Structure formats: C-alpha cells, structure tokens
Amino acid sequence: MAIELDPQALSLFTEGYDKILQGLARLGYTTHDDNFKDTAKRAAKGFHELVHDQNQVGAEVDALLAKTFPAKYSEMVISKHNTCFGICPHHLLPVIYRISLAYIPHDKVLGLSKLSRLARMIARGPKLQEDLTHDLAEILHTRLGSHGSAVYIEGLHMCMAARGVGAHEARLITSGVRGVFLDQATTRQEFIKLVVAPQITVV
Numbered sequence: 001m002a003i004e005l006d007p008q009a010l011s012l013f014t015e016g017y018d019k020i021l022q023g024l025a026r027l028g029y030t031t032h033d034d035n036f037k038d039t040a041k042r043a044a045k046g047f048h049e050l051v052h053d054q055n056q057v058g059a060e061v062d063a064l065l066a067k068t069f070p071a072k073y074s075e076m077v078i079s080k081h082n083t084c085f086g087i088c089p090h091h092l093l094p095v096i097y098r099i100s101l102a103y104i105p106h107d108k109v110l111g112l113s114k115l116s117r118l119a120r121m122i123a124r125g126p127k128l129q130e131d132l133t134h135d136l137a138e139i140l141h142t143r144l145g146s147h148g149s150a151v152y153i154e155g156l157h158m159c160m161a162a163r164g165v166g167a168h169e170a171r172l173i174t175s176g177v178r179g180v181f182l183d184q185a186t187t188r189q190e191f192i193k194l195v196v197a198p199q200i201t202v203v
Helices: 007-026 039-049 054-066 114-123 129-143 185-196
Strands: 068-070 077-087 094-104 108-110 148-157 172-179
Touching (some): 054 114, 077 114, 094 114, 094 129, 108 114, 129 148, 129 172, 148 185
Antiparallel strands (some): 068 108, 077 094
16 A cells, blocks of 8 residues: 545645745745746645655554564564654654664564665654654554564754754754663663664675
8 A cells, every 4th residue: 555645635735835935925036937836736745745644654554564474583673774754743844864673573573674664654744753763662562562672763853954053963863662672771782782883885
C-alpha cells in the first residue's frame, strides 16, 4: 500500500498557499508574474508530501508488521543513519532527521528494508522529535514483540536554522530505549557506540 495524497486536504492546502501569496504581494513581491504561476498548487503538493495521512500510515504499519520472518537469532539488528523528513508542529517548517533504530528479536524479524521504510513513514507529519522517537521505540518493542528497542535521532530544524536564533549548526538529539536497552547499560552503550561512529561506505 502506498501513501496517497488526499484531494480534499490538497485543496485546503492550496487555498492556504493562495493566502500566503497574497501576503507576499503585500510585502512588495510581484506574485502575479510567471515565476509564481501555479505556485500555490505546487507548494500545497510539496507540503502534503511532508504530511502523511495518519489513517493510511496506520494501515501501512500494520501491513509492514504483518510481513515478518521467524527469528533464528537474538542479537541486535540496527538500521543507522536513515535520512528522513518531517515538519515541526510549532512553525510548520521542515525538519531533516538522521534516524538510527534497533531492536533485539524475540520470535520474528522484519525485512531489511522495513526499518528504513518505518522511519520514513512515521517521520512524515507535524510532530515533535521527542514524540517521533517515542513512537518508533514503541512500535519496535511493543508491536513487534521484541526483547527491546532503541532509537537515536539527530534533527536539523529549519525553525532554528533558517529563522529565530539562526542556529544552522545545531542538531537536536533525542533517544528512546525500551526493554533490554533500558534494563542493561552495556546493551544501551553498545547501541550508542555503533550509531555515533562515523559512517563508513562499503561501495
């Protein structure tokens, strides 16, 4: 199942961007020229692609978790440095995430690509980075039925980088641990050590 754009939501977003263009015109920009032709529609579609329909996401997560394989081992499974995108709920500005997530299987494992897909699906939407971290950790621990889960996220927030304090060098770090990652310090430390190590390409 693919996440599809909701036509009614897209229409509402387009109306909103029409208002933004009116505001830009008031600031002296010539929004009636060819450079701004169909801008409201394009901007609305771009915004909509950052905001997934939560009903569709729920169904997609259900389908993802239904396609597992029997676990033949109980060691840490990590998918690190997944680049994902979302928006902050305070300013509706983009956030660029680098998400690392892990779990220790109990009786089932996800396909290799599913961790990346899960991170990208859950990230798309207006939510706090702290809530994103919690949601991913809960899914991998409670819903997957693992021995434990861990999530480590670095976020570049445009609300900080491109406005306000202008802290383009700052990254917000959040982490969430469940199960054995919470109970066993050595397991938690192993995860953190692995995900903060420099990325080494294999090709």
